[in-house]
Amino acid sequence: MTNITHRILPILMGAILWGGCEKEIDFDLKSSAGKPVVYAFMQPDSAVTISVTKSVSTLTPSNFAPIDNATIHFYKNGTLHRVLSYNGAQQWNNYPTLRFAGGDTVAITLFENEKEIAVAGTYIPHPVQIEKIDTFSETRIGDDGFWAAHINLGLTIDEPAETNDYYQLQIIQTTKTQTSSGTTVQTDTLTLPQTDNQIFNTNQTSVSLTDIDFEGLFTDANINGKQHRIRLSFNATQFRKPTTAHSRQLDIRLYRLSEAYYNYYKAQIIATALNGLSIFDPVEIPTNVSNGYGLVTGYATSSIIFDIQ
Amino acid sequence: MTNLLKIIFLFFFLALAGHQAASQQLLDRIVEVSKTSGSAEQLLLHLEEQSEVVLSYSNQVCLPNRIIFNKQKGSIKFFLDQIFETCQVEYIERNNKIVIIPVKSGNREFHINGYIIDHDTGEPLIGANLFDFHANKGTSTNNFGYFSLPLNGGQITLGSSYIGYNTSLTQLNVKRDTLITIRLKPMPALQEISVLGKPIMSDIQRSGSGIIDIPVAQIKNIPSFMGEPDIIKAMQLFPGIQSGNEGFSGLYVRGGSSDQNLILLDDVPVYNMEHLLGLFTIFNPDVVNKVSLIKGGFPAQYGGRLSSVVDIRTYDGNQQQLNGSVGIGILSSKFSLNGPLWKGRTTFSISGRRTYYDLIQKAIPNDRLTSGSYFFYDLNAKLTHTLTRKDRLYVSIYNGSDDVSSKYNFKDITQSIINTDYDLTTSQLNDEVVTGWGNTVVSGRWNHIVNEKIFTNLTTSFSDYRFYNQQQQSNYQNNDWSTINLEYFSGIRDFTAKVDIDYYSSQGNTLKAGVGFTRHQFYPGINVVKTELSSNEKRDTTYGGQIIMGNELHAYLQDDITLTPTLKVNTGIHMSMFQTGKRTYHSIEPRLNARLLLTPTVSLKASYSAMTQYIHLLSSAMVSLPTDLWMPVTEQIEPMKAWQTSMSAEWQIRPEFNLTAEVYYKETNNLIDYKDNQNYFDTSSDWISKLTSGFGRSYGLELLLHRKMGDWSGWVGYTLSKSVNRFDDINQGNPFRANNDRRHDAALFLSYLLSPNADISMTWAIGSGKPVTLADEKYFAPSLPTASPNTSGYAEHYSERNSYTMPIYHRMDIGANFRKKIKLGERTISVGIMNVYGRQNAFFLFYADNINKNTGEVTRSLKQFSLFPIPLPYVRYTLKF
Numbered sequence A: 001m002t003n004i005t006h007r008i009l010p011i012l013m014g015a016i017l018w019g020g021c022e023k024e025i026d027f028d029l030k031s032s033a034g035k036p037v038v039y040a041f042m043q044p045d046s047a048v049t050i051s052v053t054k055s056v057s058t059l060t061p062s063n064f065a066p067i068d069n070a071t072i073h074f075y076k077n078g079t080l081h082r083v084l085s086y087n088g089a090q091q092w093n094n095y096p097t098l099r100f101a102g103g104d105t106v107a108i109t110l111f112e113n114e115k116e117i118a119v120a121g122t123y124i125p126h127p128v129q130i131e132k133i134d135t136f137s138e139t140r141i142g143d144d145g146f147w148a149a150h151i152n153l154g155l156t157i158d159e160p161a162e163t164n165d166y167y168q169l170q171i172i173q174t175t176k177t178q179t180s181s182g183t184t185v186q187t188d189t190l191t192l193p194q195t196d197n198q199i200f201n202t203n204q205t206s207v208s209l210t211d212i213d214f215e216g217l218f219t220d221a222n223i224n225g226k227q228h229r230i231r232l233s234f235n236a237t238q239f240r241k242p243t244t245a246h247s248r249q250l251d252i253r254l255y256r257l258s259e260a261y262y263n264y265y266k267a268q269i270i271a272t273a274l275n276g277l278s279i280f281d282p283v284e285i286p287t288n289v290s291n292g293y294g295l296v297t298g299y300a301t302s303s304i305i306f307d308i309q
Numbered sequence B: 001m002t003n004l005l006k007i008i009f010l011f012f013f014l015a016l017a018g019h020q021a022a023s024q025q026l027l028d029r030i031v032e033v034s035k036t037s038g039s040a041e042q043l044l045l046h047l048e049e050q051s052e053v054v055l056s057y058s059n060q061v062c063l064p065n066r067i068i069f070n071k072q073k074g075s076i077k078f079f080l081d082q083i084f085e086t087c088q089v090e091y092i093e094r095n096n097k098i099v100i101i102p103v104k105s106g107n108r109e110f111h112i113n114g115y116i117i118d119h120d121t122g123e124p125l126i127g128a129n130l131f132d133f134h135a136n137k138g139t140s141t142n143n144f145g146y147f148s149l150p151l152n153g154g155q156i157t158l159g160s161s162y163i164g165y166n167t168s169l170t171q172l173n174v175k176r177d178t179l180i181t182i183r184l185k186p187m188p189a190l191q192e193i194s195v196l197g198k199p200i201m202s203d204i205q206r207s208g209s210g211i212i213d214i215p216v217a218q219i220k221n222i223p224s225f226m227g228e229p230d231i232i233k234a235m236q237l238f239p240g241i242q243s244g245n246e247g248f249s250g251l252y253v254r255g256g257s258s259d260q261n262l263i264l265l266d267d268v269p270v271y272n273m274e275h276l277l278g279l280f281t282i283f284n285p286d287v288v289n290k291v292s293l294i295k296g297g298f299p300a301q302y303g304g305r306l307s308s309v310v311d312i313r314t315y316d317g318n319q320q321q322l323n324g325s326v327g328i329g330i331l332s333s334k335f336s337l338n339g340p341l342w343k344g345r346t347t348f349s350i351s352g353r354r355t356y357y358d359l360i361q362k363a364i365p366n367d368r369l370t371s372g373s374y375f376f377y378d379l380n381a382k383l384t385h386t387l388t389r390k391d392r393l394y395v396s397i398y399n400g401s402d403d404v405s406s407k408y409n410f411k412d413i414t415q416s417i418i419n420t421d422y423d424l425t426t427s428q429l430n431d432e433v434v435t436g437w438g439n440t441v442v443s444g445r446w447n448h449i450v451n452e453k454i455f456t457n458l459t460t461s462f463s464d465y466r467f468y469n470q471q472q473q474s475n476y477q478n479n480d481w482s483t484i485n486l487e488y489f490s491g492i493r494d495f496t497a498k499v500d501i502d503y504y505s506s507q508g509n510t511l512k513a514g515v516g517f518t519r520h521q522f523y524p525g526i527n528v529v530k531t532e533l534s535s536n537e538k539r540d541t542t543y544g545g546q547i548i549m550g551n552e553l554h555a556y557l558q559d560d561i562t563l564t565p566t567l568k569v570n571t572g573i574h575m576s577m578f579q580t581g582k583r584t585y586h587s588i589e590p591r592l593n594a595r596l597l598l599t600p601t602v603s604l605k606a607s608y609s610a611m612t613q614y615i616h617l618l619s620s621a622m623v624s625l626p627t628d629l630w631m632p633v634t635e636q637i638e639p640m641k642a643w644q645t646s647m648s649a650e651w652q653i654r655p656e657f658n659l660t661a662e663v664y665y666k667e668t669n670n671l672i673d674y675k676d677n678q679n680y681f682d683t684s685s686d687w688i689s690k691l692t693s694g695f696g697r698s699y700g701l702e703l704l705l706h707r708k709m710g711d712w713s714g715w716v717g718y719t720l721s722k723s724v725n726r727f728d729d730i731n732q733g734n735p736f737r738a739n740n741d742r743r744h745d746a747a748l749f750l751s752y753l754l755s756p757n758a759d760i761s762m763t764w765a766i767g768s769g770k771p772v773t774l775a776d777e778k779y780f781a782p783s784l785p786t787a788s789p790n791t792s793g794y795a796e797h798y799s800e801r802n803s804y805t806m807p808i809y810h811r812m813d814i815g816a817n818f819r820k821k822i823k824l825g826e827r828t829i830s831v832g833i834m835n836v837y838g839r840q841n842a843f844f845l846f847y848a849d850n851i852n853k854n855t856g857e858v859t860r861s862l863k864q865f866s867l868f869p870i871p872l873p874y875v876r877y878t879l880k881f
Helices: A003-017 A259-274 B002-024 B040-051 B076-083 B216-221 B231-235 B357-363
Strands: A021-024 A036-042 A048-054 A070-076 A079-086 A093-095 A105-112 A115-123 A130-141 A147-158 A166-179 A182-189 A217-219 A227-235 A245-257 A293-308 B030-032 B054-057 B073-075 B089-094 B097-102 B109-118 B129-132 B137-140 B146-152 B154-161 B168-174 B178-184 B211-213 B261-265 B288-294 B308-314 B323-329 B332-342 B346-355 B371-388 B391-416 B424-451 B454-477 B480-504 B510-533 B538-544 B548-562 B567-580 B583-599 B602-613 B615-618 B629-632 B640-654 B657-674 B691-707 B712-727 B744-755 B758-767 B777-781 B793-797 B809-822 B825-834 B842-851 B858-866 B872-880
Touching (some): A036 B777, A048 A070, A130 A245, A147 A245, A166 A259, A245 A259, A259 A293, A259 B793, B030 B040, B040 B054, B073 B076, B076 B089, B129 B146, B137 B146, B168 B178, B216 B231, B216 B744, B231 B308, B332 B371, B510 B629, B548 B629, B657 B712
Parallel strands (some): A036 A293, B054 B097
Antiparallel strands (some): A021 B858, A036 A048, A070 A079, A070 A105, A130 A147, A166 A182, A166 A245, A245 A293, B030 B073, B109 B146, B129 B154, B154 B168, B211 B288, B323 B332, B391 B424, B424 B454, B454 B480, B480 B510, B548 B567, B640 B657, B691 B712, B744 B758, B758 B809, B777 B793, B809 B825, B825 B872, B842 B858
16 A cells, blocks of 8 residues: 555554454444446447446445346437447446447436436547657666666657546556467556656655555646646666567557546545555545446547567 | 734733833833932932932831842832832832832732742642632632732731642731742642632632643543553543544544644644554653643633643752652653752753663564564653742753664675775675654743733744654665665644733733744655665755745733622633735634632633634544644635634532533534545645535533542543534535544543552543444446456445444543552552453444355454453552652
8 A cells, every 4th residue: 555654554553453353243234235336438439338237235245236127328419329228147248339439428327127227427538649759768866766777758748728637647568478388478567657747746745655556647737738748767677678578569558538537546546555444434436327336438548559679 | 914913013012011011111210329228218319319210208108217228239119119128108100200108008909929839849830729818819820830919918818729739828918019939738648628718719710611620640540551641541531522542542622633632742732642653642741740621711822723722731840859750661661850950940850751672672682584673752851940030941852752663684795895806894784664753842931020910931942743764775786785765754843932921910810912923844745865875976865745834923812800709701812823825814713711600619601712723634544643744724725713612510519529511512614624535645636636624513511520639539521412514525515423423421530549558540431432434335346447457346335424333432441559668769559450341342343254164155244343352451660769
């Protein structure tokens, strides 16, 4: 979770657990299970994948309950577009022919036994392209205090001015290695260095306290409408080519997210980090599904892939 | 800003300077006389010539034949006082003339001022009472043991009392303003408080309500965790005060949060009072002279926090002889030493406390290459110097810290000495991580008695709280060993200067006024990276949060007025101003306390207070963590404001035995909390945007039966209360219970003196469980398409914040002290058991999966974690010498 808090919490736990104990208790929990849970992720011109389940009581061992006899009405730009039945036996339903374009506004209404039980809506964003990539290497003292060779990446984007935008930057390294049994492919998502103060808020309060990896999430709060060069400085050891590898590629992806997607993602990361630490209040995951939970969202991807030596 | 300053100056100069200083110009004029002996007429004539001031007197003034001045230079008043030492005269200034008129001693008013101190040690007795039975007038000493009481001249009888001391009667033939020192003798154990013919000034006669004075002797008798007496945990046993979690030292007063308490150590705010994450507090009772807690009816002199003031005053040191104590306990050992440095002028007091598991651990040989240790310590020191009868200087220092360290990476390394190829040296590496937190508090104070009516105190202080994490790491790289030091620190640092003035008017009013300025420096989290190569190359890098500044100015004026023999009012106004960034906030906070004596032993009290708070603590967990950050208001986040009103009835059953019933109502605006879905750990967005402000309401009934002295002493308290908050961005805008809203709360503390050498005591606390937020629903939560894999699982949903209540809390602790005179002094063996009957109180609740080993069936249940589920014994040995 966090470097420092991880050092504090053992003291607390060490101090209190030596004599502490746990026991089961009877408690009257409110029973509000059975709400619809809808997930739908829509990229421009891509097939739509949907999951519809139902919530359960926290005391239930399983994580969800299936839904029966559900249909979904899709609205595109305010007009009913398609009505599809949902197969509750499958956790995910894929609709290859159902596609939306960038700029579309999509709403879905979920029916169970012909009764409307949930509504959600989203906007399918256009991707924001990475206009330019520049790199250079240097040897300097890194954030860990050690001298090391660093590879600096500059990614230039033209941030749209008219909207509040939410992004995720992701760099995936793919290494192909020839073995006797064939070619093995290994992909690693690189941890992004928080070297761009403007987008990663690295000068703000308590930023040094925690080391939760927010997986490249950022907003345009400081760069709205500007051309911005995202500066990333990697320790070169992250790119060290295994001696057996014969090729490597870097896949740089810039996701343009909806606000709902961004907030859900961030809360989910924090909830995962605090999972099991009962001295913290539970983290509520936001939803854009009215009368239910989940996330119905559009997002768009721009990507640049290049070989590295 | 300019207008506010004008108002401040207006208050001071109108209220004080205008009242007193202007009328004293002629009498205060300094003259030098050449003639130092003679008759009154001769000396008056000489004084007139030297001062060029006309001295007019009638033939009714007594004129002694033989007077000797004891010095040649002084004020006109000084020489006139010497001339008319045996007469009752009054001086009146008119133009450039001083008129001397005779007065009948019984009709003229004088101020009896001075100190009430411990007969044996000379320690000032704070809050001691003084009463003139004939005039039916009384007062109490201030925080330095000083008093001033206007009385008609002639024969008077002053009664002085203080809890734990024999009441004394002082006979005086008052002919002039008189500076006296009253020495009270400590009361032997088992002796009942003597009851004088008329009741002496006591709590019921004080105008303020919601004030708890806890005798330190009682605090030391309360059974305590690991045998460590704890002031704050003693306070938690009083009505209106919640502890937060069992065993922890949080203070939650009348629905407020822990950062709404102003903790003062010798007049200086302390920002973190916790050792071992709150299992102990930093205040060593061995050095504490006086502890007061104000939870309502705040006098105007206090400000800056919404819920309470904890005012802790330390000992000055024994004026007569060197004495001290040493104590050895399961957790820590401590010592204290105090005494005179320069008899009659300078005293010192020093004490220290330290845990020693780490020392024991180090002393035990082991071959482990890694090790961890923990300790905390406190160090208190105080120097008091009497410059003159009217001037005293105080310097107080507190330093304390918790320190957690772990060593690792132990290895021998061999390397060549720089610039040589063959000289090899072997050194040992043992990298370590040190995490700690602590306070440093320093204050310098100067008391000055300007005259019999005016007492001033100038304070300059420094308070620093810091959390730090240091990591030393060695690395072999490029044929060279390098050492990296990573440091992180956060905290708050205050520099304060303030002046407080007590004005004792002839009418019996006690007027207090003051002004102060604090420069706050907030350190929200700063990283420093230091790199040192064996080739002596060094580099420092600092990054992270920037230092945030805040300037706070306050001024106050309050008057304690006896309107009629039964009606007393303490009223005033506290004004403050806080400048942050480009914005300046200010507030004007009226305060009113009134007391009506229904009978000599029954009083009714009412109070109203408005409070403003400009700084707040960003907390992360249900327990206070040292990483929590103090932050100021900003241009977006406005100050928290509260107002509170209360009414109480007090019955003084015996002088040391009170019954109090109090009702209160409090509203708070601009309460600060994290929005739903926002979190302390979310560093991906601006901290200000994560916060929201809301409204809080708290009300309740508090009952307290308190016996401060006697063979049986202690208290029983009960609280019935409700605290609700509402924020637009939390809980869908619906009201929810405050974090420490517990409907019923009761506590009993009993101490019984078995003999002068032994006492036993017990505490029993019972109350409703605290509110808790529990997820009551869960649902499928897949890995997001752009997320790292393997995060698929479930998410939890809670229907409402703090909508559940933990099981009822109750616990009993018992303890005993056995004292014996030995050659070196007096030894005390303290023994006790915490949680006598092994009650398992819930510390937190959590869900857990249970797998039936036979069937493989998985069930899920709610469990509670208990912190101290079994009886915990303690023992402590203390030697006083």
